[in-house]
Amino acid sequence: MATATVVAAGTKARTEQGSGIRPSGWIGFLFIAPNLLGVIAFTLIPLVSVVLLAFTDWNLVSGLGGITFNGIDNFVAIARDPGFWHAIGLTLVYVAVSVPLTVVLGLGLGIALNRPLPGRAVLRAIFFLPYIVNVVAIGMTWLMLMNPKAGLVNQVLDAFGIQPGWFASSHWALPALIVMAVWGGVGYCSLIYLSALQDAPRQLYEAADIDGASAWAKFRVITWPSLLPTTVFLLVTLIIGASQGFGLIALITAGGPGDATTTISYYMYQTGFQFYRFGYASAIGLVTFVGVLVLTLVTWRAQRGRALND
Amino acid sequence: MTDKYSKWLWGIPLWILAIAFLAPFAWMLSTSLKADVDAYKIPMQWIPDPFQWDNFSTVLTGATSVLPAFGRSVFVALLRVAGELLTATMAGYAFARMSFRGRDKLFLLYLATAIIPAQLLLVPRFIYFQKIGLYDTLWALILPGMFTVLGTFLMRQFFVSQPAEFAEAARMDGANEWQVFTRIYLPLATPVMSALGILAFVWSWNDYETPLVLISNPDRYTLPLSLTNFVDEQGQIAPGLTMAASVISIVPVLIVFVVLQRRFIAAMTHTGIK
Numbered sequence: 392m393a394t395a396t397v398v399a400a401g402t403k404a405r406t407e408q409g410s411g412i413r414p415s416g417w418i419g420f421l422f423i424a425p426n427l428l429g430v431i432a433f434t435l436i437p438l439v440s441v442v443l444l445a446f447t448d449w450n451l452v453s454g455l456g457g458i459t460f461n462g463i464d465n466f467v468a469i470a471r472d473p474g475f476w477h478a479i480g481l482t483l484v485y486v487a488v489s490v491p492l493t494v495v496l497g498l499g500l501g502i503a504l505n506r507p508l509p510g511r512a513v514l515r516a517i518f519f520l521p522y523i524v525n526v527v528a529i530g531m532t533w534l535m536l537m538n539p540k541a542g543l544v545n546q547v548l549d550a551f552g553i554q555p556g557w558f559a560s561s562h563w564a565l566p567a568l569i570v571m572a573v574w575g576g577v578g579y580c581s582l583i584y585l586s587a588l589q590d591a592p593r594q595l596y597e598a599a600d601i602d603g604a605s606a607w608a609k610f611r612v613i614t615w616p617s618l619l620p621t622t623v624f625l626l627v628t629l630i631i632g633a634s635q636g637f638g639l640i641a642l643i644t645a646g647g648p649g650d651a652t653t654t655i656s657y658y659m660y661q662t663g664f665q666f667y668r669f670g671y672a673s674a675i676g677l678v679t680f681v682g683v684l685v686l687t688l689v690t691w692r693a694q695r696g697r698a699l700n701d
Numbered sequence: 702m703t704d705k706y707s708k709w710l711w712g713i714p715l716w717i718l719a720i721a722f723l724a725p726f727a728w729m730l731s732t733s734l735k736a737d738v739d740a741y742k743i744p745m746q747w748i749p750d751p752f753q754w755d756n757f758s759t760v761l762t763g764a765t766s767v768l769p770a771f772g773r774s775v776f777v778a779l780l781r782v783a784g785e786l787l788t789a790t791m792a793g794y795a796f797a798r799m800s801f802r803g804r805d806k807l808f809l810l811y812l813a814t815a816i817i818p819a820q821l822l823l824v825p826r827f828i829y830f831q832k833i834g835l836y837d838t839l840w841a842l843i844l845p846g847m848f849t850v851l852g853t854f855l856m857r858q859f860f861v862s863q864p865a866e867f868a869e870a871a872r873m874d875g876a877n878e879w880q881v882f883t884r885i886y887l888p889l890a891t892p893v894m895s896a897l898g899i900l901a902f903v904w905s906w907n908d909y910e911t912p913l914v915l916i917s918n919p920d921r922y923t924l925p926l927s928l929t930n931f932v933d934e935q936g937q938i939a940p941g942l943t944m945a946a947s948v949i950s951i952v953p954v955l956i957v958f959v960v961l962q963r964r965f966i967a968a969m970t971h972t973g974i975k
Contacts, residue, residue, distance in 0.1 A: 418878045420800030426792035428806075430846020434814050439826035444825065455832075509712040516962060517719045520726065523954050524909035527928040528947035532729045534941055541741035543728055573724070579969070586970040637820050638909050642929075656820050663824045664914060676821040684816065 444673035451667035460486035478658035489572045490629045497580020505588045518578035525639035581609035587621040733944035755762035756945040767946045770927035778905040784847025785901045793856025815850045841915040859893040896968030924950050
């Protein structure tokens, strides 16, 4: 989540280069040095290593001396690895269902929470709550709530004659994870939409009221266009976040039953930390990262195109 | 229809939805006070009978107490927050208000690293931390968290919006660059720093993935990892104890959230959109 927010902040920053700054020479470096050294040590060096490791064949057991460069072998192997493609497919399904659902429900909730309501501040806090609680507490709770025999969720669904097996069933495990993701993310979306709605052009609504426009017309012509950048931002951050979804899977399903919830980030984790194939895991990470980056840029560009046409 | 009625017309469905949203938390709290045999009773029993207060004392003082892990989480979070605030304010200030060779290129590099997913870095960090002796220590969690690109961005965003005239006036009065920073701009940044501090605390407190990979000794588990103490080898969860530990793990974040709600929400929305 945090990563893309930074990009959003950075693009804006570039357009507002400050004025009245005088040259400070090496003193400026001194100010940056503590942070920069840490970023080099803990981010840049690992990043360079992951790129290098992606071209090696190495398992932990053989020690550092056992590293052998094998060119693009890992990438060839990825292309032929059914496990990889299965994981990519699951990830795409997970992203394609959970992200739009979260955004649409978040939009509805954001609009509703923008109206005068009894106890509005409390309501906003309630919907946001799942977003700030740690994944283990949440995961353990849902694991028990979705217990197929006696969990509360099935006790309620029983009234409608449905008894999904949730995490015990290879059909229901992924939907169960999606339900949890949507529950966790809707409040965040509604909050972001809420802050965008409060910046919406008030005069336009007043003019529309004078013209006697319907609520739907006002939404379509004024609200939605003014929310478009926010929507794209949320799509991008949620796509990035969802494609990395890991904590709940590691905790609850461990990729199962079978490989029913082995999404790409879990597949990478398994390859690296369970089978100790670090070279191959690095290659998977790199390929996935490039894929998500392309997906993100496409979403971003699509929005820019729209904005220019308007 | 008057506004008064429409307020309730929208309010009631939203409150029903909110209660459904809260149900998992209510269940967590209720189960934390139940005997294990009552956890899966059909139909669900919301008010524990009898109240099993022992769950909390077992979780806090028993053989698998989460209290040491709680302490480690506090330690990690405090050092991370302090370190991040220190390095991020200095770097953010320099990127915004100072001028030196290569500044903008360096900033672009920062931008680029910001989109790297943390997971991609876990494999090399795992290996590298083993080599330099940080693996399986709390420093493996603390150090990377002290030097963040996100914090630097947030602080830069703030300092860019501050007028340069203050600095010029201070320099005329003979202040050096460090004094200009600490006496003029840093006090102005307190609200942004507290917002960043809150976010950094919550991220650190809730982090599960990094300790999962970089900590192996249960004696060094942070709180999220220790919540799995009450799951046996067959994967059977002890409901009462697990939920009591979960409630304990939520309390600090909940306090931060309730007490500093406005600032917290402002921080969330500002990292998001503005």
